[in-house]
Amino acid sequence: MNYILKMSLRNLARNKRRSALSAIAIAIGTALLLFMSATIRGEMRGALDLTINLRTGHLQIHSEDYKFENMSLKRVDMIEGPLEISDQIEDIPQVKAASPRLNISGIVAYKNETIGVQILGIDPPSATNATYKEGMVTGEYFSADDREGVLIGLPLAESLDLKPGDAIDLIINTSEGDTDEQRFTVRGIYTTDTPGYDKATIFMPLEKAQTISRTDNYASMIYILLHDMDDTDRVKEAIHAPGYIVEDWVELNKLLVIVEQLSNAMMFFFNLMVLGVTSTVIMNTLLMAVYERTREMGILGALGMKARQVKALFLTEATFLAIGGVLIGLIIGVPLVLYYAQVGFFLGDMGVSANSSFQFGNTIYPYPTFGDAISVSIAALMITILSGYYPASQAAKLEPVDALHSNN
Amino acid sequence: MEIAKLTDITRVYKIGEVKTRALNGVDLSIGEGEFMTLVGPSGSGKTTLLQLIGCLDMPTAGKVFINDQEATSMNRNQRADLRKGTIGFIFQFFALVPTLTAYENVELPLLLMGKKNNHKARVMELLEAVGLADWAKHRPDQMSGGQQQRVAVARALSVDPLLILADEPTANLDTKNGEQIMDIMKKLNEETNTTFIFATHDPRVIKYAKRIVTLEDGKIVKDEEQ
Numbered sequence: 255m256n257y258i259l260k261m262s263l264r265n266l267a268r269n270k271r272r273s274a275l276s277a278i279a280i281a282i283g284t285a286l287l288l289f290m291s292a293t294i295r296g297e298m299r300g301a302l303d304l305t306i307n308l309r310t311g312h313l314q315i316h317s318e319d320y321k322f323e324n325m326s327l328k329r330v331d332m333i334e335g336p337l338e339i340s341d342q343i344e345d346i347p348q349v350k351a352a353s354p355r356l357n358i359s360g361i362v363a364y365k366n367e368t369i370g371v372q373i374l375g376i377d378p379p380s381a382t383n384a385t386y387k388e389g390m391v392t393g394e395y396f397s398a399d400d401r402e403g404v405l406i407g408l409p410l411a412e413s414l415d416l417k418p419g420d421a422i423d424l425i426i427n428t429s430e431g432d433t434d435e436q437r438f439t440v441r442g443i444y445t446t447d448t449p450g451y452d453k454a455t456i457f458m459p460l461e462k463a464q465t466i467s468r469t470d471n472y473a474s475m476i477y478i479l480l481h482d483m484d485d486t487d488r489v490k491e492a493i494h495a496p497g498y499i500v501e502d503w504v505e506l507n508k509l510l511v512i513v514e515q516l517s518n519a520m521m522f523f524f525n526l527m528v529l530g531v532t533s534t535v536i537m538n539t540l541l542m543a544v545y546e547r548t549r550e551m552g553i554l555g556a557l558g559m560k561a562r563q564v565k566a567l568f569l570t571e572a573t574f575l576a577i578g579g580v581l582i583g584l585i586i587g588v589p590l591v592l593y594y595a596q597v598g599f600f601l602g603d604m605g606v607s608a609n610s611s612f613q614f615g616n617t618i619y620p621y622p623t624f625g626d627a628i629s630v631s632i633a634a635l636m637i638t639i640l641s642g643y644y645p646a647s648q649a650a651k652l653e654p655v656d657a658l659h660s661n662n
Numbered sequence: 663m664e665i666a667k668l669t670d671i672t673r674v675y676k677i678g679e680v681k682t683r684a685l686n687g688v689d690l691s692i693g694e695g696e697f698m699t700l701v702g703p704s705g706s707g708k709t710t711l712l713q714l715i716g717c718l719d720m721p722t723a724g725k726v727f728i729n730d731q732e733a734t735s736m737n738r739n740q741r742a743d744l745r746k747g748t749i750g751f752i753f754q755f756f757a758l759v760p761t762l763t764a765y766e767n768v769e770l771p772l773l774l775m776g777k778k779n780n781h782k783a784r785v786m787e788l789l790e791a792v793g794l795a796d797w798a799k800h801r802p803d804q805m806s807g808g809q810q811q812r813v814a815v816a817r818a819l820s821v822d823p824l825l826i827l828a829d830e831p832t833a834n835l836d837t838k839n840g841e842q843i844m845d846i847m848k849k850l851n852e853e854t855n856t857t858f859i860f861a862t863h864d865p866r867v868i869k870y871a872k873r874i875v876t877l878e879d880g881k882i883v884k885d886e887e888q
Binding site for chain 2: 257260261264265267268549553555558559560561653654655658
């Protein structure tokens with residue numbers, strides 16, 4: 255074995271506890287970075303999936319002036335004959351499902367309580383509504399010809415103490431600018447694990463929603479899901495909807511993209527802080543080693559060891575610490591991330607409203623990637639080795655004659 | 663043959679505003695195979711002179727030649743190279759690398775010289791010469807002071823240096839170990855014709871010397887054969 259490698263390893267073994275603590279500092283930093291990067295990635299990925307599933311779809315057809323947040327019921331802002339259009343779109347092979355949606359603002363009244371909600375008219379059998387259908391907690395999913403039934407979210411049901419079969423009053427805006435009130439029966443209670451969305455969204459069959467809002471054969475949008483989101487551009491080009499515009503999930507989620515960029519920037523500074531602390535620990539450890547081994551450096555200098563060899567000795571020690579620390583960090587961090595990627599960690603209601611531009615679930619599922627593990631490991635390795643550079647340079651600067659007279 | 667030559671050497675140390683003249687106009691010539699002792703009271707300049715001969719330090723004025731090469735015109739790395747093949751050191755404290763075994767300590771100068779061939783025979787020969795062949799795998803903390811100093815002697819000799827410099831080599835040894843070390847070095851001097859220079863107060867060392875150079879106040883006041 256090369257004598258520099260041998261001496262470096264033995265020097266680290268000389269003060270085992272200090273070396274172990276330094277390696278643990280690197281390990282904690284690495285595991286923390288791994289966990290944080292997977293968490294941020296998981297959170298943003300989850301938010302995108304939810305927002306696509308609950309709100310935007312992979313593609314959306316709507317009128318040029320339609321704004322989701324406004325829930326306009328003016329004819330000019332809506333799509334005429336939406337079922338015919340969605341049927342045509344479903345013929346495109348890459349399209350998983352397409353269906354019209356009608357967004358209406360309203361108020362739910364039960365006993366003495368009233369709560370503002372968005373009412374979503376959906377085509378019940380469409381596969382675009384699988385999320386709600388699969389998320390039924392109690393009661394039953396409604397059929398297309400149900401004229402009195404609605405689905406309500408679990409948090410809304412809990413806050414109003416509602417159960418399937420209970421009657422609620424809905425006050426609904428109409429296309430004529432007035433309101434209509436009608437009694438409905440809670441057919442079922444659903445959850446999408448997105449509290450902000452679930453507590454303020456009520457579903458009813460599209461036909462009934464059109465009738466009560468007096469929008470006849472109109473819908474707010476055609477909501478389209480694809481088998482593979484990579485086909486978005488191809489399908490977008492294939493859709494012919496004269497008079498309307500087709501927007502993809504990137505255009506529809508501009509704010510989410512900005513939030514993701516902001517998260518990445520914050521993550522970068524978080525990484526810097528963690529690595530900065532780790533680097534200080536390593537620098538301190540190696541400076542202590544230089545101080546304690548000053549006379550030894552003098553002996554090695556007297557024997558003919560050159561400054562660059564002394565520097566290499568300390569940098570090799572830093573490298574071994576870095577490799578050990580990063581490996582331990584990966585051994586701790588990878589199983590931890592994989593475990594939480596399966597079970598997630600519950601955060602509860604993050605206070606995002608139902609018609610917000612993006613949705614956050616109540617549980618974050620970290621999303622580890624091989625690329626993140628590699629980049630975190632390389633960053634931790636590089637920072638640790640670089641932080642050994644200053645102590646190594648200090649050791650290399652020692653004049654043998656001065657070092658030999660040191661008491662250390 | 664002249665191994666080391668020092669001409670008009672002055673070494674001034676500056677500590678804060680205070681200047682101390684450790685050596686003042688010293689001229690010295692050392693030949694091959696000498697067994698020489700630098701003596702004098704504390705502060706007379708013995709160790710400073712030894713460090714200059716060993717190219718560990720540079721004079722404020724004057725020139726140092728080692729094996730006909732002017733060390734005073736060399737940079738730090740060049741002096742390190744010069745030391746590696748030419749000069750061996752034995753220090754007052756048992757200056758072994760604590761993480762290396764006796765064998766590895768003796769082998770280290772050979773590795774620093776870039777000699778990658780099998781050193782085993784050479785290293786074991788040296789450890790045998792100092793009576794420590796059985797201690798090859800022991801680390802310094804498992805050895806007595808006398809044994810450590812014997813390893814240091816073997817290490818100093820490992821690269822077949824022209825010159826070995828020993829600063830108070832017996833200061834931390836009892837009489838028996840001190841004499842044992844001196845006997846070994848004397849024998850090696852006679853067998854290999856390696857030059858030994860000691861800086862010491864110890865009469866046990868002085869009695870072995872062939873040449874005694876006495877320093878006082880940074881000057882050589884006496885240079886005599888014994």
